[in-house]
Amino acid sequence: MLLEVKDINVHYGKIQALHGVSLEVDQGEIVTLIGANGAGKTTTLRTISGIRSLSSGSISFDGRDISKVPGHKRVIAGIGQAPEGRGVFPGMTVHENLLMGAYARKGELDKDLAEVYELFPRLAERRTQLGGTMSGGEQQMVAIGRALMTKPKVLLLDEPSMGLAPMLVAQIFEIVKEINRRGTTVLLIEQNASQALQIAHRAYILETGRIVKSAPASELLNDPAVQAAYLGAGLEH
Ligand SMILES: Nc1ncnc2c1ncn2[C@@H]1O[C@H](COP(=O)(O)OP(=O)(O)O)[C@@H](O)[C@H]1O
Ligand SMILES: [Mg+2]
Numbered sequence: 001m002l003l004e005v006k007d008i009n010v011h012y013g014k015i016q017a018l019h020g021v022s023l024e025v026d027q028g029e030i031v032t033l034i035g036a037n038g039a040g041k042t043t044t045l046r047t048i049s050g051i052r053s054l055s056s057g058s059i060s061f062d063g064r065d066i067s068k069v070p071g072h073k074r075v076i077a078g079i080g081q082a083p084e085g086r087g088v089f090p091g092m093t094v095h096e097n098l099l100m101g102a103y104a105r106k107g108e109l110d111k112d113l114a115e116v117y118e119l120f121p122r123l124a125e126r127r128t129q130l131g132g133t134m135s136g137g138e139q140q141m142v143a144i145g146r147a148l149m150t151k152p153k154v155l156l157l158d159e160p161s162m163g164l165a166p167m168l169v170a171q172i173f174e175i176v177k178e179i180n181r182r183g184t185t186v187l188l189i190e191q192n193a194s195q196a197l198q199i200a201h202r203a204y205i206l207e208t209g210r211i212v213k214s215a216p217a218s219e220l221l222n223d224p225a226v227q228a229a230y231l232g233a234g235l236e237h
Contacts, residue, residue, distance in 0.1 A: 001060075002027045002185055003048070003079075003154055008057030010040075010047050017043045019209045020057070025154060030176070030186040032196040032217065034230060035206035041189045042084050044206065045158050048187070049081050050074045062153060076104055080152025082143035084159055090132025094123050097131050097142050101149025109149070116145040119175055137168035144175070154185045161192045173199050193230035197221045205230070 003025040010018040018040050025031045035041050046052040048059060050071030058067045066074055080101075089097050098116060102109050117124035120141045126134065131142055140160050147155055157176065161169040169192065177199050180186050190196035197203055200217040205226070213220070220226045 001025070002062060003187070004058075004060045005044070005048065006058045006060070008044075008047060008059065009055040010043055010052055011055050016055075017209050018047070021206070021209070021211055022057075023204050023211065023214070025185060025187050027153075027185055028180075028183075029202060030180050030188060030200045032188040032190055032193075032200035032203045033206055034190050034193045034196055034203060036191065036230075038208075039206040040209040041191075041206055042158055043209075045081065045084075045156050045187075045189055048074075049079055049156060072104065075150050075152075078151070078153030079156065080147040080150040080154070081156035082140070082147045082158065082160060084162070086136075086139045086143040088131040088134070088139045088142045088146075090130065092131055093128050094131060094134070094142055095127040098123070098145050098149050101146035105151065112149055112151065116148055119148075119178065120145055137164050137172065140164065140168075140172055141175075144172075144179075148179065148184070152184060154187060155179065156187050156189070158189045159191060160188070161190060161195065169195060193226070194221075197231075 001024050005021060005023045007020045007022050008018055009020060021044060033041055033044060043052060047054060054067055058065055061077060061079060098113060122138060123141055123145055160172050173195055176186060188196055188200060197217040197220055203217045203220050204211050205213040
């Protein structure tokens with residue numbers, strides 16, 4: 001197993017946000033974690049990337065326990081993320097934003113930059129534009145591209161579809177599929193269950209800090225209870 005989250009409890013002060021969350025992501029998979037606003041999705045992602053600490057439980061990655069490893073070392077170990085809200089540096093160009101993803105590593109970047117620009121031709125056209133002046137969808141591309149520049153073994157994506165028009169959502173999800181096809185494992189956090197389940201291999205459902213269901217994604221797409229709770233408005237086919 002590439003990433004193993006075991007029975008984690010996470011608190012904000014006295015408030016417990018995660019209650020015994022366990023999930024696994026195997027090499028080569030796209031796994032989606034879906035849940036409503038406030039369910040604890042971002043908290044889960046931030047705990048995996050080391051921004052928040054555990055009260056109990058453990059996280060292992062690539063065969064070692066990383067529960068106490070600081071965040072910047074987790075990036076070097078191969079955990080890359082495009083955070084909620086994208087976190088694009090507004091005063092830096094697209095190109096500089098991408099380079100920020102690679103600040104912690106040495107060696108040739110040209111090949112990786114070329115690959116990001118190939119995945120996102122839009123970014124190649126706009127490499128000298130300031131991040132802050134890009135549209136929401138373009139900023140999402142910058143965030144994903146910057147995460148790819150860390151050379152992740154697993155890419156954590158926090159609601160990449162948030163606030164985007166349906167056509168752009170489809171485009172971003174196609175690119176996520178392509179990134180996975182090229183060999184990067186993906187943990188995709190989404191409220192947009194319908195689209196996420198269509199590209200994922202497996203899925204977990206998070207409700208008020210607890211995993212309430214896990215199954216192959218195709219199974220959840222056809223599950224009446226999941227349809228009623230999560231796919232209502234999103235089911236257009
Ligand atoms: N910085 C914080 N301080 C206190 N409570 C927080 C903080 N961030 C999140 N929470 C609470 O933790 C719970 C989970 O939030 P979050 O992980 O952001 O959910 P999601 O990403 O699924 O919308 C919510 O009840 C939220 O109010
Ligand atoms: Mg969130």
